Amino acid sequence: MNKKLLLIISVLMVFTMIFTACQKADTKTPSEEDTIKIGWIGGLTGDFAPWGTCESNAANLIAEQTNANGGILGKKVEIISYDTRGDATESVNAVKRLITQDKVIAILGPNTSGPAMSIASVLNEHKVPDIATVATNPKVTVQDDGTVNPYNFRICFIDPYQGAVAAGYAVDRLGYTKGAVLYDVSSDASEAFSQYFQETFIEKGGEIVAVEGFKGGDVDFRPQLSKIKEANPEVILFPYNYKDVALSANQARELGITATLMGGDGWPSEVLMEMAGDAVEGSFIVNHLDIADPIVKEFTDQYVEKYNIKPEINAYLVHDAFKLLEAAIIDANSFDTVKITESLTKVSVEGLTGTIKLSEEDHNPIGKQAAIQEIVNKEYVFKERYSPY
C-alpha cells in the first residue's frame, strides 16, 4: 500500500517536473520580445466567484483596449489569471507561479484582504509589485508596527477613510454642525468608520453630540435612538450594513427623528429600499463610485457589450489599477519590476473611481474622491465626487 502510494507520488513529481520544464520552454517563444505579462489573482470559483470573474473579465477587456491602442511602451499586454478560490495559501502559490514561471512584471488583485496580506513575503522576495483591488483592511499595505510592505499597493480606499469622507461632506457641503453616531460595537469596520467620522467632524469645526453603540444581531435600537434624539443632532451616521440600517432608520423615524442620515458602502441594496424606503429618503451615502457617473458609464457599456452582464464595482477598480500600472511603466520607461514599483507612488491618474495617487508612506490612495449618492424617490442619485482633504 505504502509502496503504491510512493510510486504514484514519484510519478506525479516526474510529471510536474516535465510539465514545468515545458512551461518554461514555452515562455521562451519569439513573441516574448514584444509581449509583457501582467498577472491577476482572485477567486474565480467558490464564494468570491461573481466578483473574481468580473475582475478577470475587466482586466482582459482593458488589456485588449490597450493593445488596440498600441500597447504599453510599444509592447502588447497579456493578462494571466489564476484562481485562488479566495484562499490565502492558494494566493501565495498563484503569486509564486506568476513570478517564477510566467515572469509577470506586476500583479493585480486579489479582491479580499486576507489573501492580499498573505502574499507580501513572496512579493518582497522577488521584488514584484502587487496592486490590490478591493482589499480594504489597512494591514494590507501597512503592518501593525507601522512598517510599510514595500511591494503591496492598493487602489481602493480603506475602511476608516469612508468616515472622513462622510464627516467632511456633512460639514463642508451640507453645512451641518451637530452630528451623532450609532455604530456596531462588534464590528471593526463599523468602529473605524465611526471613529474617523467623529475625528474629521470635529476637525472641520463640527460638534459630536451623541455616540451610541449596539451589538451586531440586535433588532431594537430605540433606547439608543431616544438618547440621540434628545441630543438633537442635524446628521446621524449609520456605519453598518443594510439590515441594521433599515431597522434603525425605521425606528428613528418612528421616534420622530428628522435628522439627515448618512452611511457607507454597506447600504446599497434592493432590500434596504423594500424595508425602509421611506425612512432613508434624503439620506447620503459614501460609495466607491457611482455607475451613473458619465465617465463610468462608457466603460460599463463596453463591458456589457463584451460579456453581456452588468459589471460589479470590482471591474472599475481593476480598470484603475491597470491604468495606474500603465502610467507607472511609462514613467519608469522600463519593464524592470523595481523601477515600476518606485514609479507607482510617483504617478497620478484620472481613474473611474477618482483621481488616483498612491501615498509613499502607506501605499494607499491619497485624498481619493468618493462618490456621494443621495437617496431620492428610492433611487441612488449621484451627487458628486468628493474628497475631504
Add this chain to the structure above:
Amino acid sequence: MNVFLQQVVNGLSIGSIYALMSVGYSLVYSIMNFSNFAHGGVIMIGAYLGYFCLTQLGVPFILAIIMTAIGAGLLAVSIEKIVYSPLRKRNAPSLYFLISAMGASIFLENMVIASPIGPTFRSYPAIFSTTPIMIGNTALSRIDLLMFIISLISLILLIFIIEKTKVGLSIRATAFSIKGSKLMGVNVDKVIFIIFLLGGLLAGIAGMLFGMKYTVYPQMGEITTKSFIAAVFGGLGSLPGAVIGSILLGLIETMSSAYISSQYRDLIAFTLLIFILIVKPTGLMGKSTEDKA
C-alpha cells in the same frame, strides 16, 4: 422627564416581545423539566408563515394571525411527536431532551436557508401606519400598542385556560407531579400535546408580531436567547414569573443603555441578572428545583 418616559415605553415594548416568547419556554419547562430551545425555531417559522399569508395569500391581518398561530401550533406538536416523544417513551434524562431541542432548532434554521426561501431578509408589508401616536414628546408606535394588546389578550387567555378550565387543572397537576397525576387518571400524553399546542400558538403570534415590527430572517430564532434568559430570571416554570422577568429585562436593558452606556448595555444588564440569580437561584417566582436541564 420626557426622555425618561420615552425610555420606559421603549423598555416595555421590548419587554412585551420577550414576554410573549418566554412564556412558551416556561410552559414546556413546567411539565417536561427541560428548556425547549426548538421554540426559537418555531417562532421563526411562525414569522415566515405570517409573511406568506399576508403577501402570497393576501388574507386580512386577523385571519393571517390566526392561520399563523395554528400553523406554528401544529409545527410545535409535530416536533414533540417526532423528536421528544421517542425520548419520553424511553424515559431519557432531561439533558437528552435539551440537546435534541437544540438540534431541532438548528435543523429548522438551516431548512429555511436551504429552501427556496433562502437567507435573505424579508419585510412585512406595511399594514399599520408607521407614524407614531405622540403623547407630549413621547412617541408611541402603533405596532407596539397592537403588540402590547395582543400579548396581553394571549397571556390572559393562557392564564384563564390554566387556572380555570379542567384541561388547565390537569396541566397544573402534571406540573406538580407526573407520576401522581398519572395515578389519578390524568392522560399525560394529552397534557403534553396541549402544552406544546399552546406554546406553538403563542410562538406563531410572537413570530408574526416580531416579523412585523422588525424583519424576518432565518437566524431570528436567536433573539429568543434573551427571552429564555428572561424566563430563567423570572423563574423557569412560572408563567407570571416569565412575564415579569421579561418586562424587567426589557426595562433593565433600556435603562442601562439610556443612563449608563449603550456600548456596555449587555454587560451591565447581565451582570445585574447574575447577581439576582446568586441571591435567588430559582429566579424571581420560581419553584425550587431538583435535577433539571
